[in-house]
Amino acid sequence: MSATPPPKALTDEPRPVSPESTADDGALGWLRALGPRGRRAFGGAFGGYALDSYDYFTLPLTMVALSAYFGLNSGQTGLLTTVTLVVSAVGGALAGVLADRIGRVKALLLTVITYAVFTVACGFAPNYETLLVFRALQGLGFGGEWAVGAILVAEYASAKHRGRTLGAVQSSWAVGWALAVIVYTMVFSLVDDDLAWRVMFWTGALPALLVVWIRRSVQDAPEAAAAREESARKGSFSAIFQPEGPGSTGLLRTTVFAVLLSTGVQGGYYTLATWVPTYLKTERDLSVVGTGGYLTFLISGAFIGYLTGGYLTDRLGRRRNIWLFALLSAVCILAYTNIPSGANTLVLVLGFPLGFCMSAIFSGFGSYLSELYPTAVRGTGQGFTYNTGRAVGAVFPTTVGFLADSWGVGGALVFGAIGYGLAALALLGLPETRGKELE
Numbered sequence: 001m002s003a004t005p006p007p008k009a010l011t012d013e014p015r016p017v018s019p020e021s022t023a024d025d026g027a028l029g030w031l032r033a034l035g036p037r038g039r040r041a042f043g044g045a046f047g048g049y050a051l052d053s054y055d056y057f058t059l060p061l062t063m064v065a066l067s068a069y070f071g072l073n074s075g076q077t078g079l080l081t082t083v084t085l086v087v088s089a090v091g092g093a094l095a096g097v098l099a100d101r102i103g104r105v106k107a108l109l110l111t112v113i114t115y116a117v118f119t120v121a122c123g124f125a126p127n128y129e130t131l132l133v134f135r136a137l138q139g140l141g142f143g144g145e146w147a148v149g150a151i152l153v154a155e156y157a158s159a160k161h162r163g164r165t166l167g168a169v170q171s172s173w174a175v176g177w178a179l180a181v182i183v184y185t186m187v188f189s190l191v192d193d194d195l196a197w198r199v200m201f202w203t204g205a206l207p208a209l210l211v212v213w214i215r216r217s218v219q220d221a222p223e224a225a226a227a228r229e230e231s232a233r234k235g236s237f238s239a240i241f242q243p244e245g246p247g248s249t250g251l252l253r254t255t256v257f258a259v260l261l262s263t264g265v266q267g268g269y270y271t272l273a274t275w276v277p278t279y280l281k282t283e284r285d286l287s288v289v290g291t292g293g294y295l296t297f298l299i300s301g302a303f304i305g306y307l308t309g310g311y312l313t314d315r316l317g318r319r320r321n322i323w324l325f326a327l328l329s330a331v332c333i334l335a336y337t338n339i340p341s342g343a344n345t346l347v348l349v350l351g352f353p354l355g356f357c358m359s360a361i362f363s364g365f366g367s368y369l370s371e372l373y374p375t376a377v378r379g380t381g382q383g384f385t386y387n388t389g390r391a392v393g394a395v396f397p398t399t400v401g402f403l404a405d406s407w408g409v410g411g412a413l414v415f416g417a418i419g420y421g422l423a424a425l426a427l428l429g430l431p432e433t434r435g436k437e438l439e
Helices: 035-070 074-102 104-122 128-154 162-190 193-205 207-217 222-230 252-282 288-315 318-336 344-360 365-372 375-393 395-407 414-429
Strands: none
Touching: 035 074, 035 104, 035 128, 035 162, 035 193, 035 207, 035 252, 074 104, 074 128, 074 252, 074 375, 074 395, 104 128, 104 193, 104 207, 128 162, 128 365, 128 375, 162 193, 162 288, 162 344, 162 365, 193 207, 252 288, 252 318, 252 344, 252 365, 252 375, 252 395, 252 414, 288 318, 288 344, 318 344, 318 365, 318 414, 365 375, 375 395, 395 414
């Protein structure tokens, strides 16, 4: 009788990069290396995250109109963002478990449908309280989409190209943001503000078209799906909180520091994403069209930052890339919010490096979090850490909202820089994973 093979450890050991992974170089080598199925998975994740971004930015872009329509103060408008991000922690954790139990593609479909339905519902809200509830429910889908899509693509990508591949997926956030700004500029130029904010939310139905394509064209990576099915502990929360000890390769330390890392980066990012449009309109006195123009520089920098950060995370390593751009992002925030009044041209110019740095730091997240967890709990680990960090990081934009009346929006944005400092410290407790092969 043959001996029963020992159970797989809950951590994947790094393995050398295979010779095949070095054969496909060039600017688009990472895309060719995915293969036909991987490229379809990339398309599904890219489109899902772009539309996730679009639906998210319907709120920050319409915040001034919403405040006037419902008679809200800065704290109440900030709470709309906070409740979205806090509930996204629940949505992300649930989506991660579902991704490990029912598969990446099915979980991706559920997240896209959820955020689309409740974004549209926000447009029908008769009062602030109802809007708050719908925005919270939108957070359920918003929280899970990125983590599930990133894992889906990471399991197709080679170790050599994983950073830039996931960086390219991440760049779709800037694409969705740009689309939201274009639609915002058109809608608010043609429609009265009291109706325009509703129209913006109604356009959140766009992801329905993507759902049809994903159902027909995208499937899980076969090897990862097989490894997941073989595990007895797939989608286990207890596994990611198991402490290290004699004979145990626990993941508790990884989970704690990954949450701190996510909290810092997303606290800084969402502080800017939420309040920069308001800052431009209320403290720089820009019109709707003017705000859109200034955001174009910010978003262009973000798109290039995602792609550049993806390349650097493969060249420098995951930790060095995050350290570098945490420092540069903090510096850019302080410079951007201390520009003298009347120097709006400088605001325009500095928007590009600000967008570049605050996005390049994200490029390594998809690959890094995927590599920190084994296949059986990769969805659970990544979904929980990324979205718990997002929820805790939501304290930052809310703090800005409550301090804006006394400090001004620009002065309160300094809390974004504090978030990036926290991210840099969290890296001290995490290993480097560049070159790691996934099961």
